[in-house]
Amino acid sequence: MKRIAVLGSTGSVGRQTLEVAKSFPDRLKIVAITGGRNSALLSQQIEQLTPRAYYSLAPIDFSPGFANTGIYRAASLEEIATLDDVDIIVVATSGKAGLLPTIGALQAGKTVAIANKEVLVMAGGLVMEAAVTGGGTVLPIDSEHNALWQCLRGESIDSEWKGQVSRLVITASGGAFRDYQIDKLSEVTPEEALRHPTWQMGVKITVDSATLMNKGLEVIEAAWLFNLPLDKIDVILHRESIVHSLVEMKDGSLKVLLSCPDMHLPIKYALSYPERWEDESMPVLELDRIGSLAFGELDSSRYPCFRLALSVAKKGGTYPAALIGADDAAVQLFLEGHITYLKIPQLIEEVIQAHINTANPTIHDVLEAEEWGRKYVQRSLDG
Amino acid sequence: MKRIAVLGSTGSVGRQTLEVAKSFPDRLKIVAITGGRNSALLSQQIEQLTPRAYYSLAPIDFSPGFANTGIYRAASLEEIATLDDVDIIVVATSGKAGLLPTIGALQAGKTVAIANKEVLVMAGGLVMEAAVTGGGTVLPIDSEHNALWQCLRGESIDSEWKGQVSRLVITASGGAFRDYQIDKLSEVTPEEALRHPTWQMGVKITVDSATLMNKGLEVIEAAWLFNLPLDKIDVILHRESIVHSLVEMKDGSLKVLLSCPDMHLPIKYALSYPERWEDESMPVLELDRIGSLAFGELDSSRYPCFRLALSVAKKGGTYPAALIGADDAAVQLFLEGHITYLKIPQLIEEVIQAHINTANPTIHDVLEAEEWGRKYVQRSLDG
Numbered sequence: 223m224k225r226i227a228v229l230g231s232t233g234s235v236g237r238q239t240l241e242v243a244k245s246f247p248d249r250l251k252i253v254a255i256t257g258g259r260n261s262a263l264l265s266q267q268i269e270q271l272t273p274r275a276y277y278s279l280a281p282i283d284f285s286p287g288f289a290n291t292g293i294y295r296a297a298s299l300e301e302i303a304t305l306d307d308v309d310i311i312v313v314a315t316s317g318k319a320g321l322l323p324t325i326g327a328l329q330a331g332k333t334v335a336i337a338n339k340e341v342l343v344m345a346g347g348l349v350m351e352a353a354v355t356g357g358g359t360v361l362p363i364d365s366e367h368n369a370l371w372q373c374l375r376g377e378s379i380d381s382e383w384k385g386q387v388s389r390l391v392i393t394a395s396g397g398a399f400r401d402y403q404i405d406k407l408s409e410v411t412p413e414e415a416l417r418h419p420t421w422q423m424g425v426k427i428t429v430d431s432a433t434l435m436n437k438g439l440e441v442i443e444a445a446w447l448f449n450l451p452l453d454k455i456d457v458i459l460h461r462e463s464i465v466h467s468l469v470e471m472k473d474g475s476l477k478v479l480l481s482c483p484d485m486h487l488p489i490k491y492a493l494s495y496p497e498r499w500e501d502e503s504m505p506v507l508e509l510d511r512i513g514s515l516a517f518g519e520l521d522s523s524r525y526p527c528f529r530l531a532l533s534v535a536k537k538g539g540t541y542p543a544a545l546i547g548a549d550d551a552a553v554q555l556f557l558e559g560h561i562t563y564l565k566i567p568q569l570i571e572e573v574i575q576a577h578i579n580t581a582n583p584t585i586h587d588v589l590e591a592e593e594w595g596r597k598y599v600q601r602s603l604d605g
Numbered sequence: 606m607k608r609i610a611v612l613g614s615t616g617s618v619g620r621q622t623l624e625v626a627k628s629f630p631d632r633l634k635i636v637a638i639t640g641g642r643n644s645a646l647l648s649q650q651i652e653q654l655t656p657r658a659y660y661s662l663a664p665i666d667f668s669p670g671f672a673n674t675g676i677y678r679a680a681s682l683e684e685i686a687t688l689d690d691v692d693i694i695v696v697a698t699s700g701k702a703g704l705l706p707t708i709g710a711l712q713a714g715k716t717v718a719i720a721n722k723e724v725l726v727m728a729g730g731l732v733m734e735a736a737v738t739g740g741g742t743v744l745p746i747d748s749e750h751n752a753l754w755q756c757l758r759g760e761s762i763d764s765e766w767k768g769q770v771s772r773l774v775i776t777a778s779g780g781a782f783r784d785y786q787i788d789k790l791s792e793v794t795p796e797e798a799l800r801h802p803t804w805q806m807g808v809k810i811t812v813d814s815a816t817l818m819n820k821g822l823e824v825i826e827a828a829w830l831f832n833l834p835l836d837k838i839d840v841i842l843h844r845e846s847i848v849h850s851l852v853e854m855k856d857g858s859l860k861v862l863l864s865c866p867d868m869h870l871p872i873k874y875a876l877s878y879p880e881r882w883e884d885e886s887m888p889v890l891e892l893d894r895i896g897s898l899a900f901g902e903l904d905s906s907r908y909p910c911f912r913l914a915l916s917v918a919k920k921g922g923t924y925p926a927a928l929i930g931a932d933d934a935a936v937q938l939f940l941e942g943h944i945t946y947l948k949i950p951q952l953i954e955e956v957i958q959a960h961i962n963t964a965n966p967t968i969h970d971v972l973e974a975e976e977w978g979r980k981y982v983q984r985s986l987d988g
Contacts, residue, residue: 372860376759379880385880386880458892470890473874474889491856491858507853514900517898
């Protein structure tokens with residue numbers, strides 16, 4: 223029985239993690255959950271699951287009949303992430319929220335299944351260092367990274383797969399505006415940006431998928447997770463989101479992972495690893511019915527956010543954190559109708575140009591840069 | 606340095622094996638080679654490679670200037686396959702020729718890289734038993750089986766992958782007549798049958814690819830190699846021959862192997878395993894240039910030979926050996942212009958109907974049944 227803490231249990235990945243756990247009651251036990259603003263859903267989850275502990279950012283009310291005696295309310299996400307009786311921490315928070323608990327859990331030697339890619343983008347060096355010093359393990363939940371991890375399985379010789387691999391390739395659906403003419407992008411609405419062609423996800427990440435900021439962040443995430451230079455990680459356009467990633471082997475073979483675009487599958491793999499658990503409620507991929515899979519080159523001129531993400535990754539230091547803060551604020555402003563879609567990359571670019579870098583940053587530096595980037599964008603609206 | 610014996614070095618897979626070895630002179634050494642009727646090519650290969658030993662079915666002449674002192678002429682393929690200083694025997698013969706040397710090598714505890722699928726179809730039980738009792742290992746070279754082996758790599762838990770896997774799927778290009786109307790098949794010529802859309806191979810296997818006999822034999826080969834029932838092995842139509850096989854995992858993922866359709870790649874993998882060796886002369890697969898991969902259901906009504914192969918596999922005993930002999934003879938008669946293309950499955954079906962089975966056959970029974978099937982077809986021409 224694996225004991226699981228889910229940070230961000232009210233979000234999209236968090237809710238699906240609870241569903242996976244429900245399908246395997248003899249193998250997975252939810253020990254702790256945490257929520258942010260949606261305390262109504264968090265209280266429902268607590269009443270249903272009766273975990274040992276929870277954390278809520280917002281005030282929380284339980285049903286009158288619910289006896290919550292014995293359920294411990296922790297003081298922070300970090301406290302939940304380091305509870306003695308937790309084996310795996312699913313970091314399904316978004317933005318910077320997952321940073322401190324991820325580092326805390328890894329320092330405590332725990333396994334962290336991470337869906338909160340901003341944590342690795344902002345502070346990948348600090349996170350991987352915490353894993354090494356604390357003896358913890360980072361497992362990717364993001365579908366592309368989870369697929370890379372599956373493809374690399376068994377490829378190591380003397381605990382090292384790099385001698386076998388020439389390139390990692392992640393796929394991009396192209397997002398909601400992949401078929402829009404570029405000159406129409408100035409008019410697109412938040413409603414249009416939220417119509418992702420293949421994946422059902424949270425609001426922020428769906429807009430990041432339209433701008434391809436999300437794909438840029440994924441390249442950076444892959445570089446940290448698999449300890450490779452950015453130029454060994456490529457992106458290929460694949461509209462159907464069925465092929466999630468490809469590993470190009472040194473000998474000319476490509477190992478590829480396919481599945482229905484459903485986040486339950488990578489979540490389940492991270493929790494079941496090294497086993498693979500059958501689940502009859504999950505859709506089976508029938509390639510002969512799907513008919514064909516298409517691939518193409520990514521036209522990065524359509525996606526300034528993608529290029530911005532890769533440029534800050536090369537600069538390093540606190541640049542990626544400033545980008546994360548700026549993107550979060552800019553997407554928020556777009557969703558609230560304050561700025562146009564094309565203003566998103568413009569604001570982020572301004573932030574990057576204005577940022578004063580700190581090389582080899584501490585966690586404090588990273589969090590400060592994220593906040594600085596966010597505030598810079600928010601202030602630009604007033605100016 | 607791995608020491609290699611190549612049985613059938615003058616055939617298509619044999620010649621490509623010598624090319625692979627030539628690309629890695631520090632890691633692979635050709636110790637012995639053997640040939641059948643093409644003794645002119647065999648003598649050239651011997652003069653170039655100066656192996657320690659060879660076997661030739663036909664009389665063989667060397668160039669006047671060639672000093673072949675010290676190159677041992679063995680008395681049989683089995684003798685070559687069990688030489689003390691050979692690590693890996695590449696069985697690149699065709700038909701029944703590889704049977705006795707494969708079993709001999711496995712009984713002697715050696716690694717056999719097998720391309721001669723008829724050996725496993727005729728006597729898979731005896732071959733796998735020889736591997737167990739002798740401590741030998743069977744590695745598949747056939748591209749589909751090599752791909753399955755690559756996809757299953759790392760999937761074992763407690764040395765067993767079956768708990769992780771729900772189905773193996775091999776791809777079929779559909780062969781030379783995939784786009785012919787069925788009523789035109791009565792008129793097709795040997796020249797047309799030899800135009801394979803994606804693979805360059807020997808003559809017999811190219812006709813077997815047109816009839817899909819080859820794909821039926823591959824299903825049987827996979828059942829023996831991976832010790833699975835026939836109903837766990839499916840075939841899917843994939844015209845481009847870039848996806849070679851798919852492994853459907855219990856958890857809903859599909860692990861897939863792609864490469865250019867070039868036999869050098871599976872040969873190299875079998876010889877380099879567990880390593881993967883870079884070879885800049887090999888083509889790299891660029892999916893974004895290829896554009897799309899198509900899949901479809903296999904219409905087995907087009908391919909009576911495919912259904913005949915699966916039916917004999919279910920009957921077991923000496924039926925598969927009789928089928929192998931009958932197919933070999935029928936394809937030969939077709940290539941020589943004695944029978945029409947549609948007569949191939951008719952003759953094989955007659956053989957199967959007339960065959961008297963021996964359950965749990967010995968090697969002798971298997972070879973006898975193969976010869977009986979062959980003769981039955983040859984005699985039918987006289988009658």
